[in-house]
Every structure is written in structure tokens, then in C-alpha cells.
Amino acid sequence: xxxxxxxxxxxxxxxxxxxxxxxxxxxxxxxxxxxxxxxxxxxxxxxxxxxxxxxxxxxxxxxxxxxxxxxxxxxxxxxxxxxxxxxxxxxxxxxxxxxxxxxxxxxxxxxxxxxxxxxxxxxxxxxxxxxxxxxxxxxxxxxxxxxxxxxxxxxxxxxxxxxxxxxxxxxxxxxxxxxxxxxxxxxxxxxxxxxxxxxxxxxxxxxxxxxxxxxxxxxxxxxxxxxxxxxxxxxxxxxxxxxxxxxxxxxxxxxxxxxxxxxxxxxxxxxxxxx
Amino acid sequence: xxxxxxxxxxxxxxxxxxxxxxxxxxxxxxxxxxxxxxxxxxxxxxxxxxxxxxxxxxxxxxxxxxxxxxxxxxxxxxxxxxxxxxxxxxxxxxxxxxxxxxxxxxxxxxxxxxxxxxxxxxxxxxxxxxxxxxxxxxxxxxxxxxxxxxxxxxxxxxxxxxxxxxxxxxxxxxxxxxxxxxxxxxxxxxxxxxxxxxxxxxxxxxxxxxxxxxxxxxxxxxxxxxxxxxxxxxxxxxxxxxxxxxxxxxxxxxxxxxxxxxxxxxxxxxxxxxxxxxxx
Numbered sequence: 001x002x003x004x005x006x007x008x009x010x011x012x013x014x015x016x017x018x019x020x021x022x023x024x025x026x027x028x029x030x031x032x033x034x035x036x037x038x039x040x041x042x043x044x045x046x047x048x049x050x051x052x053x054x055x056x057x058x059x060x061x062x063x064x065x066x067x068x069x070x071x072x073x074x075x076x077x078x079x080x081x082x083x084x085x086x087x088x089x090x091x092x093x094x095x096x097x098x099x100x101x102x103x104x105x106x107x108x109x110x111x112x113x114x115x116x117x118x119x120x121x122x123x124x125x126x127x128x129x130x131x132x133x134x135x136x137x138x139x140x141x142x143x144x145x146x147x148x149x150x151x152x153x154x155x156x157x158x159x160x161x162x163x164x165x166x167x168x169x170x171x172x173x174x175x176x177x178x179x180x181x182x183x184x185x186x187x188x189x190x191x192x193x194x195x196x197x198x199x200x201x202x203x204x205x206x207x208x209x210x211x212x213x214x215x216x217x218x219x220x221x222x223x224x225x226x227x228x229x230x231x232x233x234x235x236x237x238x239x240x241x242x243x244x245x246x247x248x249x250x251x252x253x254x255x256x257x258x259x260x261x262x263x264x265x266x267x268x269x270x271x272x273x274x275x
Numbered sequence: 276x277x278x279x280x281x282x283x284x285x286x287x288x289x290x291x292x293x294x295x296x297x298x299x300x301x302x303x304x305x306x307x308x309x310x311x312x313x314x315x316x317x318x319x320x321x322x323x324x325x326x327x328x329x330x331x332x333x334x335x336x337x338x339x340x341x342x343x344x345x346x347x348x349x350x351x352x353x354x355x356x357x358x359x360x361x362x363x364x365x366x367x368x369x370x371x372x373x374x375x376x377x378x379x380x381x382x383x384x385x386x387x388x389x390x391x392x393x394x395x396x397x398x399x400x401x402x403x404x405x406x407x408x409x410x411x412x413x414x415x416x417x418x419x420x421x422x423x424x425x426x427x428x429x430x431x432x433x434x435x436x437x438x439x440x441x442x443x444x445x446x447x448x449x450x451x452x453x454x455x456x457x458x459x460x461x462x463x464x465x466x467x468x469x470x471x472x473x474x475x476x477x478x479x480x481x482x483x484x485x486x487x488x489x490x491x492x493x494x495x496x497x498x499x500x501x502x503x504x505x506x507x508x509x510x511x512x513x514x515x516x517x518x519x520x521x522x523x524x525x526x527x528x529x530x531x532x533x534x535x536x537x538x539x540x541x542x543x544x545x546x547x548x549x550x551x552x553x554x555x
Binding site: 010013014026095099102266269 | 373387388389400404
């Protein structure tokens with residue numbers, strides 16, 4: 001029992017260590033990706049100042065900048081988690097190692113836990129670097145913000161995105177050739193309906209209904225409340241509980257779906273190397 | 276804990292079929308059966324492998340050898356039949372089976388940017404091994420396989436195909452499996468590396484009592500290494516015996532001792548390796 005737990009812990013650590021080694025070996029790519037992400041976030045945030053210039057006195061550019069900064073940073077964080085988790089299969093399929101990993105005596109929960117923990121740590125560090133540059137450049141004043149409240153909502157939101165990521169990771173398992181690309185559809189739909197760069201209320205009614213099922217909607221709402229309004233944690237509950245609920249449903253559901261997909265892939269012979 | 280059974284591996288009537296990929300817009304066709312046809316990769320395979328035995332599966336490309344290995348390795352689920360590894364069912368008890376086996380395939384599959392050390396550490400940790408002991412073992416095994424110490428920390432992509440295949444063998448050995456599934460492990464290796472790998476297989480059996488299931492289309496390799504050989508053709512096992520027993524099934528011509536290639540030709544009506552493959 002104890003040796004089995006130690007085994008699973010070591011296996012979980014294996015995924016974290018491997019991913020850290022991959023980041024280290026691909027450090028030039030990581031730098032390029034960081035530069036791209038910073039430029040992207042700044043470009044979106046400047047829209048706030050642009051709107052003030054275009055809209056005249058009635059538009060609060062500083063507020064808009066902060067609104068967009070929160071949107072772009074939260075979205076970067078959540079989508080990084082999503083992609084690291086969906087990479088669980090696509091990365092190994094690309095390298096041809098998937099059969100070796102799936103024939104190892106490792107519970108899928110262990111496998112997911114290692115990949116997920118790394119995804120959260122990596123995304124936090126990556127987003128913090130973008131935040132540092134953005135805050136310095138826009139001279140954002142966060143003195144009235146509830147930073148701990150924002151961080152809490154973000155952590156809870158991570159859970160729900162982990163669940164969505166696990167469900168998404170099934171696509172590369174089922175569709176060896178194009179599964180990885182299919183995961184972009186999920187992230188694009190979430191980007192559209194969750195109010196990343198605009199309030200959900202501007203969307204047509206049908207899309208607003210879809211927004212109710214997106215965990216990003218609640219994470220963005222909660223983080224904005226905490227950072228823009230300085231809302232105390234008690235006031236953030238309306239954002240925390242739906243994100244928690246989605247996480248509690250989507251993680252076990254994702255694991256179940258993954259298990260069924262793995263069984264199907266083993267029946268249909270879809271674990272072979274691709275690429 | 277592995278429970279000791281009479282056989283290390285036991286296959287009973289194992290069949291595996293795959294559906295051919297469907298053509299685009301096949302659903303628009305008016306045929307009665309729009310479903311793409313099935314290909315039988317393994318047909319009613321039945322055999323046992325004893326503990327500590329080196330068991331060869333000989334057959335040309337596409338004969339079902341790799342499918343057979345994947346079925347035993349829990350990477351495929353059989354459509355019919357049953358596979359037991361040390362008495363554990365590969366479908367119902369995959370985790371127990373996975374603890375007992377490891378595999379080397381014809382393709383050395385690694386994270387190419389990572390070094391042998393990083394790749395092997397990853398592989399070993401999946402089998403519950405601790406870092407310190409594993410590092411020591413990695414250096415020992417790779418040295419035994421003739422890989423220089425300085426190459427151990429260089430990216431795998433800088434290594435030759437033969438070197439990569441040796442690292443793949445090291446990965447399988449690290450977990451000290453009771454059963455080693457070797458799927459054409461020496462394909463693409465130079466003669467010297469081939470001999471080193473073959474010597475290692477013999478050593479493993481002698482010192483650790485490891486059971487080896489080896490697929491190959493190298494008849495010499497099968498002849499010198501294997502205790503028994505199953506000959507596969509189009510998914511079927513057409514003969515199973517010791518190398519000497521297989522040779523004895525056909526008559527020698529002109530006083531010349533028949534080879535396994537002669538046996539294969541006699542049983543299937545075609546050579547084991549086509550001329551075009553030989554030229555390649």
C-alpha cells in the first residue's frame with residue numbers, strides 16, 4: 001500500500017521533472033513565446049487608452065486598461081493550463097513516446113496530477129512575468145485591489161480549467177492526425193463567450209446562455225471584482241462557487257471520459273506514433 | 276507481487292482485427308455496407324512462453340508480430356481470446372501486467388531534445404524507481420552497452436540511430452522486468468551493436484532469469500538466440516518449434532542443412548524478406 005503510494009508519487013513527479021527538462025531544453029522557444037505573449041497582452045491593453053482617445057472625455061482609459069489587462073492575463077493563465085494538459089497526449093504522440101507512457105504501471109489520476117501541477121506552476125510563473133512588465137509599463141496602481149482575493153479566484157478557476165483540459169486531451173487520443181488542432185476549437189469558444197475582453201452582456205442572448213457554462217466567465221468576473229473594485233473575499237463568493245462546482249464536475253467527468261477514450265483507442269489501435 | 280504460474284505468457288485463441296481507414300465522404304456512397312473492411316492482424320494465436328525462455332516470433336513485415344507484442348503489452352485490447360502474463364489477465368488486470376513487463380520497439384521513441392539521462396530518469400520514475408539509485412543504474416547500463424559517459428547528458432537527437440536503440444534497450448532494462456518484449460530490437464543496428472545486444476539478451480536470461488519474447492525477421496538472430504520460434508504469416512502462427520525442430524520439418528536438399536528461411540518458404544510459399552526489402 002505504502003510502496004504503491006510512493007510509486008505513484010514518484011510517477012507523478014516524473015511528469016513534472018520531464019516537463020521542466022523540456023522547458024529548459026527549449027529555452028529559446030520559451031523566450032520567444034514569452035516575448036510574443038507580452039506583446040500580445042500589451043497590444044490588447046493599449047486598446048483601453050485608444051478608446052479614451054477615440055471616445056473623448058466620457059471614457060475612463062485607465063479603467064479600460066485595467067479591465068483589459070485582467071482579461072488578457074487571466075486568459076493567458078487559464079489557456080496555458082488548458083494547453084499544458086491537452087499536451088498530455090499530443091506532445092507524447094508527436095515524440096512517439098505515448099505507448100511507453102501508457103504501458104507504464106501508472107494510474108491515469110497520477111499521470112494527470114503530475115501534468116496538472118506542472119501546468120499550474122508554469123502558468124503562474126509565466127503570467128507573473130507578463131504582469132510585471134504590464135504593471136511597469138502602464139504604471140498600474142493596485143493599491144486598492146484585493147490581490148489575495150484575485151489570487152484565490154484564479155486558483156479555484158484553475159481547477160475548472162484542469163477539468164476542461166482533461167476533457168480536451170481526449171481529442172488527440174481519438175484523432176491522431178488532427179486532434180491537437182481540434183482543441184483550439186474549445187479554447188476559441190471559451191474566449192468568445194466568457195467575456196475576456198468585453199462584458200458578457202454585449203453578447204447575443206444565446207451566447208450569454210453559453211457563458212453560464214464557461215468557468216472562465218466566473219474567474220474573470222471574480223478577478224475583476226477583486227482587482228478593479230477591491231471586493232472582499234466574501235463578495236467574491238458568487239464567482240467562487242460556480243467555478244468550484246464546474247471544477248468538481250469536470251475533473252471526475254474528464255477522467256471518466258479519458259478512461260473511456262483510452263479504452264477505445266486501445267480497441268481501435270489509435271496509440272501508434274504520428275508525426 | 277507477481278504470482279508464479281506455470282507459464283510466463285499464455286495466449287489462448289487471440290484475435291485482433293483493425294478497421295481500414297474509411298475514405299472521405301464514404302457515408303455518401305449508396306453501398307449496402309458503407310463500413311470500411313476489417314483487416315485481421317492476429318488470428319487465433321495460441322501459445323505459451325515458459326519462465327526464462329527466449330521465445331522468437333519470426334515473420335515478414337505486416338505479419339502481425341508487432342500487434343502481438345502490443346496486445347501482450349496492454350497497448351491493444353484483443354477482440355477475442357485471452358492473454359495471461361504470470362497468470363494476470365492483460366485486459367482485466369493491466370496494472371499488474373505492466374509491473375512485470377517492459378518493451379523495446381523497432382523505433383527508438385524518446386523526447387529527442389532531452390538527454391539519455393533525462394529520458395531514462397523519466398521512464399524509471401514511471402516504474403516507481405527512486406532518482407539516486409536510478410542515476411547510478413543508468414550510468415552502469417549505458418556503459419555496459421558501450422555508450423560514452425559524455426553522451427549521457429547530450430540531447431538524444433545528436434545520437435546515431437544505433438545509439439538511440441541502445442538507450443531504448445537500457446530504458447527497458449532499468450525497470451528490471453520479469454518479461455522483456457523485444458520488437459525487432461536490432462533492426463538498423465550495425466553488426467557489432469547487434470552482437471552486443473544479443474549477448475545482453477543471453478546475459479539477462481542467464482543472470483536474471485528474464486523471459487524474453489523477441490520478434491524479428493532476422494533468421495540468424497532467431498536461430499542463435501531463441502529456445503523456440505513461432506513463425507507468423509498474415510496473422511496466423513503457421514509453425515512453432517525449436518529452431519532444430521523447425522528445420523527438421525523439411526527435407527534437406529542435396530545434403531545441405533535447411534535454414535529457417537527454407538522452412539519459412541516451405542510453410543508460406545514466399546521468402547521471409549522480399550528482394551526489394553533486402554535491397555533497401
